[in-house]
Amino acid sequence: MKALDYTILTLVIIGAINWGLIGFLQFDLVRVLFGDMSILSRIVYALIGISGLYAISYFGRIGKAME
Template sequence: MRTPIDRLAVLLMIVGALNWLMVGLFGLDLVASIFGGAEALGSRIIYSLVGIAGIYSISLLFREAPVNE
């Protein structure tokens, strides 16, 4: 069973992936645009949360899936 933290981590990774997609395709860093630049505190917090979520999500790869009978 997935916990709320698992779901939050996946959600943050999706946000990060979509942001990188925007950077790659259009040269637009949406997080930086919203929070006032890549060096702004808000942007750095979001980038850090996405990075922590990515590290945490490594554990999702090694968890056993529950067996439903």
């Protein structure tokens, strides 16, 4: 489970960096690396989105760890 959590966290960080680049520099790194909405870029976006949803569970685990 720990390896999955680190993988998910890495994908969320990559997504956050990409959104920061889009917001500040109008530069979409995923599009540049994988193409404009190619199947590969869509998979990357989907994985990052699913990772963000999974990362919501971190809140529950943090709460349990603090008890």
